[in-house]
Amino acid sequence: MSGGDTPGALPSAGLQLRPGEPPRSLAYQDVYHPASGALAQARHVFLAGNGLPERWRGTARFVVLETGFGLGNNFLATWQAWCDDPQRCGRLVFVSVEGHPVDAAELRAAHAGSALPARAAALCDAWPPRTAGLHRLAFDGGRVELLLAFGDIAASLPALVAEVDAVYLDGFAPARNPAMWEPRVFKAIARLGRAGTTAATWSAARAVRDGLKAAGFSVSAAAGQGGKRDITQAWLRPEAAHPGRSARARLAPDAPREALVIGAGLAGAAAAAALAEDGWTVRLLDRHATPAAEASGNPAGIFHAIVHGHDGPHARFHRAAVQALEQLLRPLDPRQPPAAEQRQGPAAAAGSGEGAPWFDLGGLLRLDTRGLPADALQAQLARLGLPPGFACARPADEAGARAGLALCHPAWEFPGGGWLRPAALVAHWIAAAGPRLQFQGGMAVASLARCDGAWRVRDAAGRELARAPLLVLANAAAARGLLPPAGQDWPLxxxxxxxxxxxxxxxxxxxxxxxxxxxxxxxxxxxxxxxxxxxxxxxxxxxxxxxxxxxxxxxxxxxxxxxxxxxxxxxxxxxxxxxxxxxxRASARDRLPIVGPAPAHWFGGPPPGTAPLRQLARAPGLFLLTALGSRGIAWAPLCGRIVAALAGGAPVPLASDLLDAIDPARFDVRAVRTGAPARPAPPGAGRPPATAGTDAGPGGRID
Ligand SMILES: Cc1cc2nc3c(=O)[nH]c(=O)nc-3n(C[C@H](O)[C@H](O)[C@H](O)COP(=O)(O)OP(=O)(O)OC[C@H]3O[C@@H](n4cnc5c(N)ncnc54)[C@H](O)[C@@H]3O)c2cc1C
Missing domain, CATH: 3.30.9.10 (D-Amino Acid Oxidase, subunit A, domain 2)
Structure with a gap:
């Protein structure tokens, strides 16, 4: 899907459940799995067919890509096999593309008699609304990650930023759903693979094997299961492998997994927590004695989705972010205050006494004052394919009843919206990360430089405060002042x-x-x-x-x-x-955050040309996470995850065009393309007063 397209409703597969029969799709007139059982097929065809569990042993992370999530049985079987294996990989990432996702009620019904009831229940509890795009679901403390790509396969695969180890090809039968088995699908899969990536499918169709071969896979047949004569196994030939797209910002694989994050507001805490969850040892530095002492120290803020007629990059990014926040909050108890919460003075403490909730995910109403009736708003939701679990339109009286207030305008109701105390979320992240994440206050960073493979940060007196191979600048508007002049040219x-x-x-x-x-x-x-x-x-x-x-x-x-x-x-x-x-608040001119690897040209590297952003040379190990504007609560969790995924070469929970839309180098690259300066001196741009230390440094350098 391109940035300007409207997604439209995701089509339904028409799930039919009948006692004693395998689940069936009425839309495709095909069964979801053979009568011999979904889990048996998953174990024989997809796990064994890809050499699992043996192949994930001894690895830090193993990435599975599936075409056709269906009812999730292959995911559940893989998750179970991972749990059962004492030599399992550190993290299991399961990326699955589904064009006809079921809704939560259908999923629950389909798993009513599941042989893996606890895992099926966890999947159902986390199941997102049926909106197009990527949804990240985390299980087992984040060590198992399910990245669901809802949408048409032809658009979804190229939008993935991932390097995969094994592929499960499990669409409805090629004769029923040929779009899942087209040569371009196999080519797109090969682009996500590396030498030795395997693939397996129950299909022995000639066209499937030919398509895999044409995409660069070597193909063989293996004994079938569940009434099938044989199945297909494949592995990607080295000469057909493409350098992983997510490798663009990765550190050298042997660099120690140590990170510094500057700024302990929502942005920095989100990045630090995500990195710690991914196994990094993180020091989170702030010039104040306690975290969340600046913008993120507000007593409470709201978060909610947005609906925009064009559903452009801002709306799509925001949707991804707000759904990531909902995934984060849903399993948490709002009345359980984070152990490490630092009270931020009387303003923050209001209403945050013992046992008081620190967030509420009970929905939010947003008035629409354009004079349109609620029916017109509802029609807009239908046109955009946004389901009631994401947003619905309410006439003024209904909205008023739900708000407990008289209202004069119709309203959008966002069930995943609510309010939150930002400092409590920061404290939650710091506490949940455990010993891998250390907060250090009173650290006013004035300059940075890279030397001997590590970034060193110094205070205004030139004293080294800390060093690490990975550095994340999450210090809001002050991040700009730590960069060399070529890196200060963003329209902030x-x-x-x-x-x-x-x-x-x-x-x-x-x-x-x-x-x-x-x-x-x-x-x-x-x-x-x-x-x-x-x-x-x-x-x-x-x-x-x-x-x-x-x-x-x-x-x-x-x-x-x-x-x-x-x-x-x-x-x-x-x-x-x-x-x-x-x-x-720090805001970029295009009202999107600034998240991703710093470009090398800020530090004297080759200037940007007209090539795609993903091919731009990057300063090794330097990331930005800033410009969260008025949306820090909704945006920080996803942005933190993105930084951790890019830094570690993991699948990124954001479509590649949206990753480009938030890239720190986007202004420079646009300027090259259009010939206009990146920052035409925005009126009123200024710097906030620094409450401690300095927010300007001499500019970094790579020694
Ligand atoms: C009045 C107001 C209302 C808002 N309401 C909402 C709302 O309802 N919903 C919502 O989502 N958002 C809201 N926001 C926006 C939200 O507060 C911000 O998006 C968010 O807090 C930004 O987080 P941050 O971590 O980027 O910045 P900050 O919280 O400002 O954190 C940056 C940190 O970097 C540190 N730092 C800076 N320079 C250095 C340095 N040189 N060395 C060391 N440390 C440094 C600072 O001390 C600070 O702790 C509101 C903002 C304001 C001002």
Whole structure:
């Protein structure tokens, strides 16, 4: 799918379940597995056919690619085999493409009598809404990863950034669903392979074997199972193997897996946690004594999906991110505060007492004030193929009933939306990573340089603070100042924001109701666990004033009043009754985050040309994760995962065109293509005041 296409609804396979018969697809008039059983087929054809479990032994990570997830039995059998094997690989990544995903209810029904009930239940619990694109599901503490690519196979395979070890070819029969077995599918698979990548399928069709051969596989027949005469096994010939696309930013494989992350806000903590989960030893440095002391120290913020008619890169990236956040939060107990949470002063502590939830995943309502009826909004969702589990449109009265407020406009309801205390998420990440992740406060990084295969960071006095082969700059707008001049040319805007808080007693005295769930529009309001309100927020470019301002509170009260007739009285409230917090957001001009490997040309490497971004030379081991704008809560988890995947050469949970859309070098490459400067001096661009240390350094260099 290209960036500008609208996805449309994912077609249904028409699952039919009948007692005593294998599940069937009415759309393809074919069974999901033979009568001899799905798990037996998985073990014989796909596991044994790919030399598993033996082949994953002694490896840190093993990647399986499957065409046709179906009901997930091959995944469950592989996961079970991995658990049963004392010599299993460190991590199992299972990437599966499915054009006709079932919904959660169908999946549960299909696994009602599963021979692997616990694993099937875990899969059903994590099953995402049926939206096109990649969905990452993590099991067994992240050591088993399922990357579901929902969409047409011809578009999904080229969008993968992965290097795979084994391939399960398991679409419906070639005669019923030829699109899964076309020569271009085999070629796309070969592009994801490396020398020795294996493939197996129950199909012995001549066209399948010919297609595999044409794509560079050597093919042989093996004994069949479940009534099949023989099956097909294949392995990729070395001369047909392509250098892995995900290798573009990888470190030398023998480099120690040690990482430094600068900045302990949402961005840095997300990257540090993902790296630690992938086996890196991580030091997370911040100039403050405690994590989440700047923008990520806000008492609470909202997160929700968005719906955009064109469903372009921003909407698709945001959808991937918000679904990754939901996957992260769903298994957590919101009333279980992260052990290591550092309280960030009175503002953050409001409503965060003992046993108070630190997030709520109970949905969010976003008003649509364009004057369109709810039916028109619902039609837009249908056109985009966005299912009710992701978003639905509500008329004003229905939306009001769900919000517990009178509302004058129809609203989008996002079931996976909610509110969250960012500092608690940061603390969760630090605590959950265990001893692999060490936070060190009071470390104001002023410069960086690469020497002897490691990045060294120094303070303003030139003292070395730390070194590691992998360095992630996650220090918001201050990241730019640590780079050499050639790396400072991104169009970044720094926006001051002030949010307002009304305590429970003052809220009750003012007669302002507590919403049941957050409501957004031109502003937003969310209920705090102690019965107060958080609402806001202002946006001021080039404003470096750290003080809370009465005028900004008034502006936030006006936003609150505009959300609901129940809040009209808010405009008359005395700002002196309000608490609040001011901080700075860093935003790129295209409103997408800046995530990925730093290009080599920032450090004197070859200048970018017109070649694709994935071919651009990169500075070894240097990554950026910044410009989270007003979306840090939703974006940080996915962005952290992306950095860890790219750094370690693992399958990336984002389509390749979206990876390009957030690439730190995109502005430079666009500038070369269009002949325009990357940063036409945006009006109002400024830097936030540094609360400690310095945010400007002499610029890095690679020695
Ligand atoms: C008023 C307001 C309301 C908001 N509301 C929402 C909301 O509702 N939902 C939402 O998703 N987002 C919201 N945001 C945005 C969200 O807060 C940010 O997107 C997010 O916090 C950014 O995280 P970060 O880690 O990139 O930056 P930060 O949290 O600012 O972290 C950067 C860290 O880097 C450290 N650092 C900087 N320079 C150095 C250095 N040289 N050496 C060492 N450490 C350094 C800083 O100390 C800081 O801890 C809001 C922002 C504001 C201001």
């Amino acid at each position: 805007e720094v926006l001051r924001g002030q949010l307002s808080q009304l305590g429970p007693a003052a809220r009750a005295a003012a007669g302002l109701p507590l919403p049941r769930r957050p409501v957004g529009g031109a502003g937003y309001v969310l209920p705090t666990p102690d019965g107060g309100l958080v609402f806001g927020a202002t946006q001021q470019a080039g404003d470096t004033d750290p003080a809370l301002r009465a005028d900004d509170h008034r502006a936030n009260l006006a936003r609150l009043a505009a959300l609901s007739p129940d809040y009209v009285g808010a405009s008359a409230l005395d700002p002196a009754l309000l608490g609040g917090r001011a901080a700075w």
